[in-house]
Amino acid sequence: MIRHTVAFSLRHPHDSAEETAFLDTARGLASIPGVQRFEQLRQVSTQSAFRFSFSMEFADAAAYDSYNEHPFHQQFVADRWALEVSDFQELDFVPLEGSSRLDTRGAG
Amino acid sequence: MIRHTVAFSLRHPHDSAEETAFLDTARGLASIPGVQRFEQLRQVSTQSAFRFSFSMEFADAAAYDSYNEHPFHQQFVADRWALEVSDFQELDFVPLEGSSRLDTRGAG
Numbered sequence: 564m565i566r567h568t569v570a571f572s573l574r575h576p577h578d579s580a581e582e583t584a585f586l587d588t589a590r591g592l593a594s595i596p597g598v599q600r601f602e603q604l605r606q607v608s609t610q611s612a613f614r615f616s617f618s619m620e621f622a623d624a625a626a627y628d629s630y631n632e633h634p635f636h637q638q639f640v641a642d643r644w645a646l647e648v649s650d651f652q653e654l655d656f657v658p659l660e661g662s663s664r665l666d667t668r669g670a671g
Numbered sequence: 672m673i674r675h676t677v678a679f680s681l682r683h684p685h686d687s688a689e690e691t692a693f694l695d696t697a698r699g700l701a702s703i704p705g706v707q708r709f710e711q712l713r714q715v716s717t718q719s720a721f722r723f724s725f726s727m728e729f730a731d732a733a734a735y736d737s738y739n740e741h742p743f744h745q746q747f748v749a750d751r752w753a754l755e756v757s758d759f760q761e762l763d764f765v766p767l768e769g770s771s772r773l774d775t776r777g778a779g
Contacts, residue, residue, distance in 0.1 A: 565715070566712070570762055586767065586770070590770065602766070602770075603766075603767040603770040604674070604764035604765065604766060604767055605764065605765050605766070605767050605768075606762055606763065606764055607673070607763045607764065607765055608761045608762055608763035610760070610761040611760065611761065611762050613762065615767070616762065616764055618764075652718070652719065652760075653716045653718045653719065654678055654714055654716055654719050654721065654724065655714065655715045655716035656712035656713065656714055656715065656724055656726075657712065657713050657715055658710070658711075658712060658713070659694065659711040659712055659713050659723070660713075662694070662698065662710075662711040
C-alpha cells in the first residue's frame with residue numbers, strides 16, 4: 564500500500580467559484596485506474612497554512628506509476644495544478660515495517 | 672471525523688536502536704481513549720525530507736481535545752518528542768464539504 568497525499572493552497576479567493584471548480588474537476592482523478600480511497604480534505608491545523616489536501620492509495624508502485632502517466636492526471640497537472648495552486652507539499656507513505664494499524668476505538 | 676497527522680524526522684541515526692525505541696514507545700498513543708485508526712508510516716516522497724508520520728482519527732473535536740490532554744500524550748511530548756524529534760509538520764484534516772470519499776478500485 565502506498566498512500567499519496569498532497570497538501571496545497573490555491574491562488575483563488577477562499578470559497579470562490581474558481582476554488583469550487585478546481586476541486587470539482589480534481590474529483591476526476593478518482594476514476595483513474597488503480598486509484599483507491601480518493602479523498603478531498605480540508606486542512607484545519609493552525610500550524611500549517613495549507614487549505615486542502617488530496618489523499619489516495621495504490622496497491623503498489625506500478626499502480627502509482629500508471630496514475631502518474633495517465634492522460635487525465637498529466638493534463639490536470641499541466642492545465643490546472645500548475646496555474647491554480649500557490650503552494651503544495653507532497654507526502655507519500657508506506658506502512659512502517661513491524662507496525663500494524665492499531666484499530667483501537669479507545670474504549671474507556 | 673478529524674484526521675490528525677504529523678510528519679517528522681528524528682535526531683537519531685537512521686535505523687538505530689534509539690529510533691526503534693522511539694517508534695515503539697509512540698505506539699502507546701494508540702491506546703488513548705478516542706484514538707482510532709492509529710498508523711505509523713514511513714514517508715517516501717523524495718519531495719520531502721520527513722522520514723516518518725503518525726496518523727490517527729477522532730470522531731469529533733471533543734475526542735481530539737481529550738487525546739491532547741491525556742497524561743500519556745503530554746508526557747510523550749515533553750519527555751520524548753521535544754528531545755528526539757528534529758523537525759515536524761502537523762496537518763489535520765476534515766472531509767471537504769460536498770465531497771464524498773470516492774472508493775473506486777479503478778476498474779479498467
